[in-house]
Amino acid sequence: MIKIHLDPRTKLFMIFAVSFIVMVNAVSPMEWAVRIIVTLIPVFLLANEGRYVSALRFLLCYGAALLLLRFYISAESTGVISALLVGYCGIVAQFMPAMIMAWYVIHTTKIGEFMSAMQKMHIPDGISVSLAVVMRFFPTIKEEYLSINDAMKMRGISFAGGRITKMIEYRLVPLMFSCLNIGEELSAAAVTRGLGAPVRRTSPVQLRFKAADWLMIVVFAASMILFVISKYFR
């Protein structure tokens, strides 16, 4: 299969479109259809990049939530279990498309590409550098958090302890320590690569829109327009 490689700007547009669609609640079947199609595209793209496991996981998760939402939960359902289910399905059905999209973009965009795209769009350095760090940092935070969690478990400090303040303190503080250290390294690396130098940076990656980019832009723009029309002009 041919690998589809999208331009970061296309990806940003896709994120924008998905967030827009996710924000407005879908009511009619057509809106749901648009939403599901928009969700399936990043799943397909993930599979295309060879990340079958995560693609499948997202697909199952989203599918389960949709089915539950459709057949099990209604405005009349009350009680603890359905409240939890509402919570789960609410999160998944509402935010999953945006999450899958963000996950896809974060995991497939090289930071150099991202910076180069930002520069092409004339975004000020302050925003683009910080944003790039935020993007890079979520996986790091998760990793660090998991190892801290393990260490704390070994010391017997867990949810079961009941002392919430201690629990927060013992996790947040080490996390901040390690994040700060990583930050120092990151900025040293960034400065060596000439970030912050008062010149226009060049990039080894040549960004150009290809056929796939235009296709994606058209599809997502069309679904946004469809959504707006079916929502407000009927």
Added chain:
Amino acid sequence: MNDNKLKVKDFITIGIFTALIFVVEFACGMLGFIHPYIVASYVVLIPLVGSIPMMLFYTKVEKFGMLTIMSILIAIIMFVTGMGWLGAPLIIAAGLIADLIAKKGGYKSFKSTALSHGVFCLWICANYFPVIVTAKDYRKSLLDGGYSAEYCDALFRAINGKTIAILLALCFIFGVIGAFVGKAVVKKHFEKAGIV
């Protein structure tokens, strides 16, 4: 730090702390799906927990623009994660004002830092904006979206045009209290270690 302009290192610090704050926000946000009253209690939870990274952040950068950039990033993240753009002006305004207050104290005086953190915490209320501004539509869309009527009623009992003033005030108050908590934690762990 003689130089008052933000450098690359500061941008990276801002990015890191924004990610940390967002993780705190997200962890608290997940609780909100259990019961709507927890959604209202974000104004207490997030300032208190988030203050720990924030207080360290204040000591780390100490330059004008740090909070403004952070608030812009938060607004972007909020939009991307599906919270909508209604709150964005409030988030950025809160960041800018908080920045100005902190600048007045030269980013050193604790009094202005505490005040500034209180103002900065107002961004949390931006999450409630869709609930209040579009109350009727939002309720309908929640019901259509599969939330139970019970959840909706409780949500709107807790958050509406009348309570938003209280929520904003709470946000500010707990932001200031959080500044003390965060300061204590930072002092306990980071100053002893010589990081600050």
